[in-house]
Amino acid sequence: MKTIEAVVSTFSKNHQPCCTVNPGETLLFKTLDCYSGNIKTEADYPEDITDGDADLATGLVYVDGAEKGDVLVVDILDIDVADQGVCCNIGGPLMEQSVPRTKIIPVKNRIAHFNDIRWEVDPMLGVIGVAPEEGEPLCFLPGDHGGNMDSKMIKRGSRIYLPVQVPGALLGMGDVHASQGDCELCGNGIEIAADVRVKISLIKDFELHWPMTETKDKWYVNVAAPDYETALNQSCRELQRLMVDAYGWDQTDVFLYLSLQGDIEINQFTLPCPIDMILRAGVPKIPGKELIK
Numbered sequence: 001m002k003t004i005e006a007v008v009s010t011f012s013k014n015h016q017p018c019c020t021v022n023p024g025e026t027l028l029f030k031t032l033d034c035y036s037g038n039i040k041t042e043a044d045y046p047e048d049i050t051d052g053d054a055d056l057a058t059g060l061v062y063v064d065g066a067e068k069g070d071v072l073v074v075d076i077l078d079i080d081v082a083d084q085g086v087c088c089n090i091g092g093p094l095m096e097q098s099v100p101r102t103k104i105i106p107v108k109n110r111i112a113h114f115n116d117i118r119w120e121v122d123p124m125l126g127v128i129g130v131a132p133e134e135g136e137p138l139c140f141l142p143g144d145h146g147g148n149m150d151s152k153m154i155k156r157g158s159r160i161y162l163p164v165q166v167p168g169a170l171l172g173m174g175d176v177h178a179s180q181g182d183c184e185l186c187g188n189g190i191e192i193a194a195d196v197r198v199k200i201s202l203i204k205d206f207e208l209h210w211p212m213t214e215t216k217d218k219w220y221v222n223v224a225a226p227d228y229e230t231a232l233n234q235s236c237r238e239l240q241r242l243m244v245d246a247y248g249w250d251q252t253d254v255f256l257y258l259s260l261q262g263d264i265e266i267n268q269f270t271l272p273c274p275i276d277m278i279l280r281a282g283v284p285k286i287p288g289k290e291l292i293k
Contacts, residue, residue, distance in 0.1 A: 080196075
C-alpha cells in the first residue's frame, strides 16, 4: 500500500505527480486539516490564514491508464482522524449574532467533545477531485472536477466517481471533517487531520459530467454553481440523463419519479464566501438499475 503525503494548493494538469499507481491499488492519504495545522489554540483565528494555505489536497496521484472520457472510481475504505480538531465561524447566517470564535474540539475514540455534549463522529472528505482540463482551481473551490464539494456523504463506505479530464486523472484529497452538518452553516466542520485509506479503480469510456457519490442506499450527483437555481437544474439534468439509460424510462417519467423519491440536499452555502452553491441531487438505489456500472 502506497502512502501519499505530498500536498498541493491547486488541482492542475501542470503538477508533477507525486507518484504513479495502477487501478486496483489501495492507497493511504495522510491529510492536513483545512488550516494546514496553523490553528493551534483558541487564540488563533483564520483571518491570518491565506487562501494558499487553506484546504490543501494530498496528492496528486497519476493513475496509469486513466484517459479523458474515463471515470475514476474511489472507494473510501476508512478515515482515521486525529484526536483533536477545530471549528471557527468564518461566515454564515448568524455572524451578526455571534462574535469571531475558534473552538478546539477533542475527538477521543471517535467521540467529539463540545461543551457538555458528546457524539460519535462520522468523518467525511471535504475535498476530493482530479485535475480539470483547463485552469488551475484552488483546492478549496468546487467544480466539475470535484474539489471542495463538502458533502457529508463522502465518507467511509462510500464510492466516489470522478470524470477524468486529463491523462492520469491526477487524484487528490483532503479537508477531512470529523463531523459536519448539511450546509456547513458557519463555514467549518470539525476540521481535522486524518489518514484516509482508499482503493482506486477505473471505468473506461463512460460519459459523466459531474462527480457522483454512491452510498449504501442512494446515488448522488454533486454540482457547484453560482446560485441555487443553476445548481439545481444542472444536478437534476445529469441525474435524469443517467436514469433514462439505467431505468429505460423517458425523460418525463424520470422527472415525475424524482419528485416522488428524489432529494435535493445542500452540501455547503455559507455567505460571504467565494465558494459557489454546492448541492447533491439523490435518488434511491434500485437493484438492476445501477446508474454507473
